[in-house]
Amino acid sequence: MLGWAIAIIALAASMITSPIWIPIAVFFSLILAFWLAVIYAGLRLFGYWEIVYQKGDDLYEWLIFKSDKPRKIIWKSFYNLLCRFTFKRNWKVMNYGYAEHSEKGHIIDLDPEEETERYQYQMYHYIASGLKKFQSLSGKHILEVGSGRGGGLAYITKVLSPISAVGIDYSQTQIDWCNKTYNIPNLKFAYGDAEHLPVHDSCVDIVINIESSHCYGNLKAFVEEVKRVLKPGGHFLIADFIDRQELALREDTLNSCGLQLIERKDITENVILALNLDEKRKINSINSAPKIFRKILREFAGTENSRMSKSFNAGNTGYIAYHFMKPKSSEELTFS
Structure with missing residues (x-):
């Protein structure tokens, strides 16, 4: 009162x-x-306008994709706001999507309520199945870092049947939303920092990270945390977009933490295809939002003529998927 x-x-x-x-x-x-x-x-x-504009663009790139602490704060604030002001319960998956050159780009069967976000679910299926190597995750404990709105992990839990699934995200607002939205006994969501995972050592069979690592200030710290929480013989499945000029440095970091690379796959063409196939749906959805938010949502969704769409099509940005494995103890022994 x-x-x-x-x-x-x-x-x-x-x-x-x-x-x-x-x-x-x-x-x-x-x-x-x-x-x-x-x-x-x-x-x-x-x-001087072009110079000032370019400097502003460079500052934007640094803040959003290259800085340490500012990047984490900006992305955390963005996702908190996005979750607070987006009330669509059927928006459950956040990635650019994955499609193949088949009829309509389909690779999996989906329930009717999942069909609107088909290409986003396909990305999850492709990555979580070990880039199509695993038919099931039965008997496995899985962890997703950067679980977002939770739909991808809920799908994996339902379709690939792990023993347990935990989603960790840096946005408490999204964690609260997920825990209210999903009612699956072996699925839960918890707040956590990717660089300081609130998980015990050597207790996870599979760590999944989809289109999230670009938000982290310290990629090396994240990968070291992944290695810590994985059981010996456990799998790390990661996919994200990356400026191709930064790709060598990124891969040096990924390869420097003692995980064994099983497979590397450039899926940029699959992502571009998914973006094209999903364009009409995304635009219709964005046009239902308040007008003031539409431009930033178009950029975020990677729609036609957005910064990301242009960069993908120009070949400046790639989308790479990796499958790593934590060596078993005997494989880590070295002799001089």
């Missing part, structure tokens, strides 16, 4: 004083708009 009383008083006060603060706000907004226009015109006139 106290909260309602305060809210009513605040609303009444703002309405009563609106003849004062609204003109002031408009006045200063006009001044700000004027000076921004002057600065823009000056930069254009003296030929």
Whole structure:
């Protein structure tokens, strides 16, 4: 009741004083708009606009994809906000999707309620099956790091039948949403940092990481944590997009932590195909959102003419999947 009383008083006060603060706000907004226009015109006139624009673009790339702590904070805040302001219960999977050059790009059968996010579920199936090497995860304890909205892990739990499945995410808002949304006995979600996993040593058979590692400030710390929690002989399945100029450095990091590379697969063409096949659905969904959010959602979803779509098609960004294995103790022994 106290909260309602305060809210009513605040609303009444703002309405009563609106003849004062609204003109002031408009006045200063006009001044700000004027000076921004002057600065823009000056930069254009003296030929500095392209330089400033490029520096801004470089800063964006560094903050979102290359920085350490700022990157983690930005992505965490973004996913918290996205979850709070997105109320669609049928949006359960977040990745660019996977398709093959078959009829409609289909590789699996799905329930009707999953069909709208077919290509996203296909990405999960492709990666979690060990890039098509595993028919089942029966008898396995699996961990997904960066579980997002949980739909992918729920699908894996239902279809590939592990003993247990745990999803860890850095967004508490998404974790709360998942625990309210899914009611599967051997599936649970928990808050955690990929670089400091809240998991005991050598207790997981398979770690899955799909389109999440680009959010981490320290990839090496994450991979070392994966090695720590995996049982000897356990599997690490990871897929993500990467600037091809950064690919060698990324792979050096992945290969430096004592895990054995079983398979590497460039699936960029499969992702581009999925994006093209899924374009109409994504645009229709985005157009149902408030107009102010549509541009950022188009970029996030990788729709046609978005930064990511252009980069994939130009060959500047790749999408690579890896299957690593933690060596068994005897395989780790070395002799001088």
